[in-house]
Amino acid sequence: MDLRQQQRNMVERYRETVDQRENIRRRQLETGTPFAGGSTEQLRARAERLVSKREVDPGELAPVPSDEGPVRPAVVLERILGAANELQSVNFLARGARAARAVARVSIIQGGERAGFGTGFLVGERLLLTNNHVLPDVATATGSFADFDFESDADGVPKPVDSYDLAPDVLFVTDPALDYTLVAVAAGPDGKRPGAVHGWLKLIAQQGKIVIGEPVNIVGHPAARLKEVAVRANELLNQLPQFLHYRTDTEPGNSGSPVFNDQWEVVALHHAGVPDPGGAGWIANEGARVSAILRHLAAAPLPPEQQALLAELGPQAAPAGAAPVVVMPIENRPPGAQERRGVTGRIAAGRRRVVFLHGRGQQGHNPAQLRAGWCRGLAVGLAAAGLPPLDDADVWFPFYGDALAAATATRESADLDTATTTAEAYVPADSGARTVYAALIAESAEAAGMPEPEQQPAAARESGLLGGAVAALQRPLSWIAARSGLDDVVIAAVFRDVAAYLGDKSVRDAVLEAVLAGLPEDGETVLVSHSLGTVVALDLCTVLPDGISVPLLVTAGSPLGLDAVYKRLLARGPVRPAQVDGWTNAWAAGDAVAIGCPLGDTWPRVHDVLCANRKDSAHDIAQYLSHAPIAAEIGRAWPTVG
Incomplete structure (x- = not known):
């Protein structure tokens, strides 16, 4: 399918949805809000995603209307999405700059000569996504290459270009209907993979990334020029099952650009403008939805070695119901790891593990979702510290919430009906x-x-x-x-x-048993703990297997400074664990649980960091992890490869 045929298909899709667009416009005018065009389910999914990512406060969310009755402006999303206010947090720029690093100009080589240009972007450490009409086959991809940092610096001076050859012999998946190509990228002359240098953009299968009326942002290389970004005066016009229609400025050469929401999450792969059937220029732009691309990839019949390579996309890229991709065969995992409770991450030989140890009140929750929440909070802090995000597939999350609830079920508290305080x-x-x-x-x-x-x-x-x-x-x-x-x-x-x-000894034993069952069997472990989890962490260090060391312990929102706590630990006092090298304690003045902090007054050799958490969420783990000095400690301890 050539570009001419794809344009004909785009025009047909645009014609077929004229009534849908007119209905969207009518609802927008009637309600006075650009977000009225989306369904109740879309609005709710978007609101839930923004809250779960802590992009907005739950208190700012007005209730989403039911399907009975009209949509009222007061209950939609202006206050959250900034429809009437173009002000953005200053980190909008920093996050956009980080996202743009993964975007490259694709030089198309055919017959040994340059045949054209496009745009592509990294979605894994060595996986590049672009259009089918940019790289339609293995022969075209062979010899083509990607130029990163083809852009100007803050002073307007062109940066040195960092080029990488494509490696379609390692992986090449394409689909003309969705107009996408996923291709492997070879390592550079220094042996480094491009994602290790420039980072990559995560493709997210979950719904709720954008709703009709929200702005979109596009980064690419129009007309093969230095990297450019289109922001504002851009909006999502319509959502089709496999494509998005949006208004923005693009030119030839933008083909293969990522289409972002305001949180710099990829929502679509841009592939072309929709031409006016009457010949009066361009009437919209179209991109393939990320969810549609991921569904196609999940169903692609690939050999095992290429299926394993797709694991670089990360667990968030797996469509609902899709089987997770295993990076290493089960037999190569640490003995017993596949039978353990909780949520474990990918096993990489010689690599330090990060273990998140949660606090109380997590019973009945999905451990994978909890782990993702911790990773999101940490990603904010790492960005603020100028460090790349962690891959949440490499994070272990031993879950003891259900064990704690079960152990305290018959002796938890007084009858709430008779209590007076x-x-x-x-x-x-x-x-x-x-x-x-x-x-x-x-x-x-x-x-x-x-x-x-x-x-x-x-x-x-x-x-x-x-x-x-x-x-x-x-x-x-x-x-x-x-x-x-x-x-x-x-x-x-x-x-x-x-x-x-x-x-209660039986409660302690139940919790420690659950945590130990969800830990790696050996190796270096960066242990990050919160609230009650900090108390569990200190006991855990007392009973860790000999093969596990802790190069860094992070405690956040901890009551370990209280005499009533530390004298009841297994160590019977403020005794620093021998397995722990560095210890960073994060606390906030408004956190009532961390009221015994700073810990350095009681415990030896603790680096206390005062965090400016918001008062209404002073004990929140995401608030602590988003603090740049805390995230930097974890980020610097994380990526060691033996």
Whole structure:
């Protein structure tokens, strides 16, 4: 299928959807919002994605309307998507610059001579995506090459170009109907793969990346010129099952450019402008949807070695229901890894692993989604630190949420119907855990500066005689809540689960067993922990197998500075684990759980980092990981290859 035939197909698709576009325009005019053209399901998916990626606050989301009745402007997405406000966070520019690094000019070589140009972009460490009409076959791709950094620097001076040969003999997948080609790229003269130098753009199968009316941004090489970007005065006009129609400025040479949303996620592969049937120029642009390309790739009959290469796309590229691609054969994984609970990542020989150790309240959640949330938060911090993102397929996420919930199910707390205060509602039923719970609240209130007359007597903290003292716990709990800005329910729930873990041996054993089952068997492990997970991490270091070392321990939002916590650890005090080389502790002044911080006052050789977390989410792990100094510590410890 040549470009002329593809243009005829585009015109036909545009003609067939004229009624659909007119209906979209009518709804936009009636409601006064450009986002009224999308369905309820699309709006909801978009809103959920923005919240899950922490691009917006959940409180900014108005409810999405039901299918009964008209769409009202007040309930759509202006406040989130900035339809009436072109102001963007300054990191919009930094994120765009990072995304643009993966875009290259494709030089097409036929018969030993240059036959034309296009644009392509990396979607894996050595995988480049472009159009079928740019690289239609293996013969054309053979000898063609990709020029990265074909652009001007901040002073307008052209950068040195970094060229890489294409390697269609390693991988070449194409489809004329969707007009895409995925081709492998050879390593450079220094042996480095292009993605290791320029990064790559993740293709995301999940819906909710864009809705009708949102702006799109395109980076490419129009007319083979130095790299250019089209931003604003661009909008998504319509969504078809396999294609997107949008308004933006493009020229020949933009073929194969990535089409981005405002979060710099790829939503489509641009392939051409839609010509006006009457010959009056161009009326729209069209790109193949990322989800359609990924569905085609998932169904492509490829040999095992090429299927394995597709794993570089990452787990987020797998369409719903598609079997995950295994990077290494099961027999080559560490013994027993395939039977372990939780979520493990890809195994790469000689590479350090990153292990995320979550906090409380995760029971019933999908571990893969939780891990992705941690990775997204860390990606923000790495970008701010000028470091490339981690591949979340290489991250281990031992999940103990269900084990903790099951272990505390019969002895969790008092009856909520008879409790008169929050402190009473969340007090553990187990006597040992009750003692720890009371001590945590009292000590935290004291650390928060609660006036002496209001403090519970020190003797009562450890006495365990809580019958008449339970009601008195609400006063220090309220004090902590008022000083931190966190809800007293959140604080009480965290303290309850920390107390259950520290005060009840059966709970501790269940949690540690679940975590150990989800860890690598040996090697260097960067351990990143949060909240209750920091307490578990210190105990874990005491019982780790001999073959595991921890070059870096990160604790975030940790209660390890409280006497009531550290003296009940397996080490029986603030004893630094021998397996840990470096230790970075992230804390926020408004985080009531981290009220015993900084840890350096109690623990030896801890690097404390004060984070400016937002007050309404001071204990949130994504807030901590998005802090550049914290992310930089993890990023520098991560990519070592032995």
